Amino acid sequence: CQTGEVAADPQLYDQSYLSPVTIGNSELMLDFDTGSADLWCFSTESPAVQSAGHGLYNPSTGTELDGAFWDITYGDQSAASGNVFADKVVVGGVTATKQAIEAATSVSYEFTEDVASDGLLGLAFSSINTILPQPQTTFFDTVRNTLAKAVFTVDLKKGAAGSYTFGYIDSSKYSGAITYVPVNTANGFWQFTADGYSGGGNNASTGRGGVAIADTGTSLLYLPASVAKGYYSGVQGASFDFRQGGYTLPCSATPPDFNVAIGGKTFTVPGSYINYAPLRAGSSTCFGGIQADSGIGFSIFGDVFLKAVYAIFDDSGSSPKLGFAAQ
Numbered sequence: 001c002q003t004g005e006v007a008a009d010p011q012l013y014d015q016s017y018l019s020p021v022t023i024g025n026s027e028l029m030l031d032f033d034t035g036s037a038d039l040w041c042f043s044t045e046s047p048a049v050q051s052a053g054h055g056l057y058n059p060s061t062g063t064e065l066d067g068a069f070w071d072i073t074y075g076d077q078s079a080a081s082g083n084v085f086a087d088k089v090v091v092g093g094v095t096a097t098k099q100a101i102e103a104a105t106s107v108s109y110e111f112t113e114d115v116a117s118d119g120l121l122g123l124a125f126s127s128i129n130t131i132l133p134q135p136q137t138t139f140f141d142t143v144r145n146t147l148a149k150a151v152f153t154v155d156l157k158k159g160a161a162g163s164y165t166f167g168y169i170d171s172s173k174y175s176g177a178i179t180y181v182p183v184n185t186a187n188g189f190w191q192f193t194a195d196g197y198s199g200g201g202n203n204a205s206t207g208r209g210g211v212a213i214a215d216t217g218t219s220l221l222y223l224p225a226s227v228a229k230g231y232y233s234g235v236q237g238a239s240f241d242f243r244q245g246g247y248t249l250p251c252s253a254t255p256p257d258f259n260v261a262i263g264g265k266t267f268t269v270p271g272s273y274i275n276y277a278p279l280r281a282g283s284s285t286c287f288g289g290i291q292a293d294s295g296i297g298f299s300i301f302g303d304v305f306l307k308a309v310y311a312i313f314d315d316s317g318s319s320p321k322l323g324f325a326a327q
């Protein structure tokens with residue numbers, strides 16, 4: 001029965017978190033993403049102009065999955081595509097002897113520019129894996145029957161290294177009880193319903209919750225437009241800046257805490273997490289950690305929320321469930 005733990009290292013402004021993964025005989029830094037289901041990495045097959053500065057997977061240690069290819073586009077319109085190999089993957093001591101590795105032969109500039117990241121490790125449901133003609137399993141699905149318990153946990157932190165565990169829940173990582181809520185897997189995400197919100201300006205009443213996904217691959221917290229508007233109405237100097245594409249606020253502001261009711265329990269995001277980052281280095285205007293989820297179709301509980309809680313992604317029972325506890 002396998003269990004393991006791996007660090008989640010924050011990048012600048014906690015824009016993403018990277019974890020070391022051994023693939024074949026290379027160690028790469030991957031962005032664990034509960035919002036997608038592809039494990040892809042830069043490779044010796046990637047064009048040098050796209051892969052400069054990145055760690056590369058060398059497929060010579062793997063077995064090519066003949067005729068298989070993949071092509072993914074994320075919510076932020078970043079994209080990658082390539083072909084597929086089976087190889088050994090080790091994450092924090094947990095080993096998948098034959099994991100589908102999606103070697104990139106083309107990536108968009110967002111990935112080329114993010115030189116610290118060598119790729120993504122998807123932890124959503126395998127139903128949304130993009131490999132054709134036959135989708136393959138995520139790392140978690142590949143190893144889940146070998147795990148002591150079919151769970152993984154997420155402990156992200158503001159400006160400090162957190163961790164992912166596989167196969168067990170670490171009681172030292174949270175306080176109080178874990179609140180579990182059911183997951184709807186119809187869209188392939190860890191999708192749940194939030195009961196309501198409060199905090200900030202004219203407190204968005206806690207009666208108006210909604211459908212949301214838990215997404216480690218998204219930096220910010222995307223909420224119903226009325227909730228985001230209500231929150232910032234209480235923040236001096238905050239406004240919706242259509243040129244920046246969202247709410248901005250003075251970097252000198254300490255916004256109010258924000259509360260989320262889930263499963264009848266309230267979880268608090270400290271206001272400081274919502275003064276997210278300067279628009280550009282040295283700017284005194286910052287981008288808000290809460291933004292409107294307009295056009296997405298559901299709310300996204302990204303890192304701004306997840307770094308305030310201990311999250312349990314549990315697929316050990318008859319149907320998947322999400323657990324949240326105070327950190």
Ligand SMILES: C[C@H]1CC[C@H](NC(=O)Cn2ccnc2)CC1
Nearest residue numbers: 033074075076077078217218296
């Ligand atoms: C409007 C929102 C913008 C941000 C979107 N998140 C992502 O694209 C997450 N992701 C994964 C890989 N690269 C980025 C979600 C929609």
